[in-house]
Amino acid sequence: MSELRFDPIHQEWVTVAAKRMQRPVTDAASACPFCPAQDEARSELPRSDYGVAVFDNQFPSFGVAGGTGADPLTVPGSAGYRRARGFGAAEVVVYSPRHEADLGTLPFAAVRLLVDAWADRTEVLSRRSDVACVFVFENRGASIGQTIDHPHGQIYAYPFLPTRMRSEYHSLWQHRRMEGSCLICDLLARDAADARRMVDQAPGWRAVVPFAPRFPFEMHLVPETHRGSLVVMDTRERDGLATLLGRSIRRYDRLWGQRMEYMMCIYQQPHECQPTNLWHLHLAFYPLRRAADKLKYLAGSESGAGAFLLDATPEEMARHLMEAGG
């Protein structure tokens, strides 16, 4: 049972999930909990006749279904501090029964199925009254803390609006009020005119290194049409995303001829943005490597002050990504 606590200094929620301490660390294929093992007791997924598998995280950060009627986040906690039960959801998305499968090497149909699975789970979880925001992500590589080697991602359904979703929401709202248009649409139009940071495209999508990224070789996949989430994307757009996803990951892996460690995050509209159509969906890749033999660390300036430093210009990064090919 997890608990949410509100930090009054930075006005953000922190999740305390004490049970997670016991989660296993393993990368040996023989003991993989996601492989269809002979010994069923050791596998969370004994079957192998599936495309994409989605199930509840056994060590969830969020997991208590809400539905008490009142919004628990508005209830003051003890001694003036605010706390709440850690309701919401934490799901695991396994990309394939094959341990050595990968978003960069899976066939198009498998990645396309994954896009549909993301959209389906987003639709189902977004309907719940205790869910403020559905966050699809993947942590790839041991240096980002991936504890199970078998290719998989995760879905968190947060009961609150996380800090970076909130700041983006604020900017989108402010821009629409001041300019009457969508900030992401406007940035995309501006970036399309500057070929130096435009890395790739597929039907309905662009892949761009942003003007002011936080991570080395950071790349955003942005739909050309204003879309709030994967749920409302049509077949052509889902096809385009599956194509661009595979190419983007191969591009990263070819950059230095080694498997790139990254976080992949999908920013979809928060629950309260649904009526306003304010949000513009996008995906982001945050690589953790600034050179073949150099990791990027989130140290004092980044983690403590919130000020990120880059070793190369975004234009240089984009050029290297273009040259790597997808």
Place this chain on the structure above:
Amino acid sequence: MSELRFDPIHQEWVTVAAKRMQRPVTDAASACPFCPAQDEARSELPRSDYGVAVFDNQFPSFGVAGGTGADPLTVPGSAGYRRARGFGAAEVVVYSPRHEADLGTLPFAAVRLLVDAWADRTEVLSRRSDVACVFVFENRGASIGQTIDHPHGQIYAYPFLPTRMRSEYHSLWQHRRMEGSCLICDLLARDAADARRMVDQAPGWRAVVPFAPRFPFEMHLVPETHRGSLVVMDTRERDGLATLLGRSIRRYDRLWGQRMEYMMCIYQQPHECQPTNLWHLHLAFYPLRRAADKLKYLAGSESGAGAFLLDATPEEMARHLMEAGG
């Protein structure tokens, strides 16, 4: 020459310092650039007759003195994006000529001298018109990216208010407007009444695990009296800080009988808070280890969404830190 770029989505400055890519990685004592080596060409600090040494970072993130009159951060950049020269300062603070010295093992007088050095540099850098905020920090341990093993910290003089300084500033401002008091003063009074998270104290100071920390075993050192920065602290308070600093670091190292990796950050008043006396100085330790054999990673939820997860309750963390002893 570094460059600042403004991210319009999260409304924060990012620093591009392309020259930093060439900075050396070394941890062998024989090649240490901070040791008083025989071969002077290989040392940045050939002398050994000093207590604390402060000098400009040879691979600075910020380093161009400002003073053009106009504030460059207000000048729009090309194509609607905002950019600025990376003015400000980046300094290195070496704690001792001894390679094996450490904030936890240095004698009191040496740590006390370091506190004075921090205060002096804060005073000098804060006077500059191009400096918005002076940030003193230490990255300790290879897993947080410490590239030179010789004990040292850093000082960044940012030309902008970093994101987490800005959110704290906003909360302090809001609390004073709504409650007429200092948020940090009020939190400290509240925490002092709950012994479970109050880890340690020294004259004028408290060491507390906050109600909603982001990092495992996170601990804040907070002055009991409302103080904006180290500059205005009297002798008793500087003595108390030096005492508490040494004890806190020994506490971390005793927790599991191994050297704790952490970030230490000092939050001092931004330039524009000086006339209002709004700010309340505090130090924070952000450890990177959640168990003797388990690192804390800043992965998708933390880095992508800004939602932090903890494996243990703050009250449990505080109890372990108390039991470790300082």
